[in-house]
Amino acid sequence: MTAEDKEQWAGLMAQAQDGDGDAYARLLTAVLPKVRQIVRHRISDVQFAEDVVQEVLLSVHANRHTYDPSLPFAPWLYTIATRRVADQLRKIYRNRSREILVDEYPETFTGEGTNDYEEGALAYATSDTLKKALAQLPKGQRTAVELLKLRDMSLKEAAIESSMSVPALKVAMHRGLKALQKLIDT
Amino acid sequence: MSNTEMDKLISALAVDLAPVQRLRPPAVRLAVWVFFALPISLLLGALVESQNIQLAADRLQDPRMLVELIAILATALSAGYAALCCVQPGRSRFAWTLPIVPFLTWLALIGESCWTLWQNVGGQISFAPHWVCVPAVISTGAVPTVLIVMMIRRGAVLNAPLTVMLTTLAASALGAVGLRLFHQPDAVALVFMWQLIATFMFFVISGLAAAYMQNRAA
Numbered sequence: 584m585t586a587e588d589k590e591q592w593a594g595l596m597a598q599a600q601d602g603d604g605d606a607y608a609r610l611l612t613a614v615l616p617k618v619r620q621i622v623r624h625r626i627s628d629v630q631f632a633e634d635v636v637q638e639v640l641l642s643v644h645a646n647r648h649t650y651d652p653s654l655p656f657a658p659w660l661y662t663i664a665t666r667r668v669a670d671q672l673r674k675i676y677r678n679r680s681r682e683i684l685v686d687e688y689p690e691t692f693t694g695e696g697t698n699d700y701e702e703g704a705l706a707y708a709t710s711d712t713l714k715k716a717l718a719q720l721p722k723g724q725r726t727a728v729e730l731l732k733l734r735d736m737s738l739k740e741a742a743i744e745s746s747m748s749v750p751a752l753k754v755a756m757h758r759g760l761k762a763l764q765k766l767i768d769t
Numbered sequence: 770m771s772n773t774e775m776d777k778l779i780s781a782l783a784v785d786l787a788p789v790q791r792l793r794p795p796a797v798r799l800a801v802w803v804f805f806a807l808p809i810s811l812l813l814g815a816l817v818e819s820q821n822i823q824l825a826a827d828r829l830q831d832p833r834m835l836v837e838l839i840a841i842l843a844t845a846l847s848a849g850y851a852a853l854c855c856v857q858p859g860r861s862r863f864a865w866t867l868p869i870v871p872f873l874t875w876l877a878l879i880g881e882s883c884w885t886l887w888q889n890v891g892g893q894i895s896f897a898p899h900w901v902c903v904p905a906v907i908s909t910g911a912v913p914t915v916l917i918v919m920m921i922r923r924g925a926v927l928n929a930p931l932t933v934m935l936t937t938l939a940a941s942a943l944g945a946v947g948l949r950l951f952h953q954p955d956a957v958a959l960v961f962m963w964q965l966i967a968t969f970m971f972f973v974i975s976g977l978a979a980a981y982m983q984n985r986a987a
Contacts, residue, residue: 604785611779
């Protein structure tokens with residue numbers, strides 16, 4: 584990364600703040616190797632590191648109004664990237680402290696239907712019941728359940744596919760699962 | 770995520786990109802905050818404690834009180850500046866050190882006041898909740914708190930604990946200017962504690978309300 588690059592990034596960001604999408608795309612493409620370098624310096628798992636890189640790009644997007652074009656761009660990017668990495672690592676450590684690894688899932692009930700782990704949580708219902716219940720959900724909730732649970736997409740991928748925001752997807756998912764549970768139980 | 774997928778994400782972010790209103794530098798935002806919050810806080814403090822206007826005028830003649838007011842105001846300004854720097858990535862990482870000296874000076878003066886009070890009343894100090902102080906705390910602290918919380922939320926809260934601490938200190942200190950001038954009881958440590966609790970509660974409630982509204986909008 585040369586001084587010229589840094590100056591160019593600052594200019595592209597200023598243009599992006601004024602609504603220039605092309606400049607923004609060029610900027611994000613140009614900073615991607617630097618973001619990857621910052622993230623991979625702290626996270627060795629390549630797949631997880633790529634998820635965090637994605638988080639950093641989303642943070643850059645959400646906070647682009649906080650950049651002051653009179654200041655260098657690199658420290659602004661570096662601050663966002665390192666904070667996002669720290670957040671993700673904290674989340675991982677917190678989740679790990681609550682998880683217990685087991686070789687086999689404990690059997691809850693002896694019936695076959697209750698121990699079909701292949702299909703995940705929704706396997707408790709037969710596919711017909713599930714289809715009928717899904718069809719009764721409002722469109723947003725149905726989309727969230729289909730993308731996140733049945734097609735196993737990440738929140739970001741589902742957000743792009745459905746044009747819904749990540750918080751909207753989370754809410755729709757939560758409500759959708761609750762509604763599904765009710766529909767299947769009745 | 771493959772490069773193709775990353776390219777897709779970049780394209781999705783760049784398409785129909787809306788222009789954004791740039792955040793002004795922290796010093797400018799600080800000036801705006803003080804310009805609106807301080808006069809309103811003083812006015813509300815004077816209205817709620819209207820019987821103490823003469824007391825406030827007398828206190829302004831007292832050199833020790835003036836030093837304390839300057840320390841409180843310096844704490845508010847430095848903590849406010851540091852909090853606003855915190856939510857603008859790329860600003861100095863050491864801005865949080867700015868309020869240390871004025872805040873310690875303020876605390877030292879509180880300590881000295883408490884010591885004097887202790888000597889005068891001889892251990893009769895009550896630490897029970899002083900509900901009579903609540904209207905004064907709210908009237909002087911509400912506007913600085915609401916305004917700075919709104920300004921902080923416009924930025925990028927990347928280091929939440931530090932941001933909340935600095936914001937709470939800044940709002941408490943600016944509210945304490947009016948409180949120190951107009952409020953009759955001189956148990957400044959208790960009053961300061963109430964001010965901190967009130968500001969922190971407001972910050973937590975506003976955060977929960979914002980999270981709730983975000984979910985509703987989603």
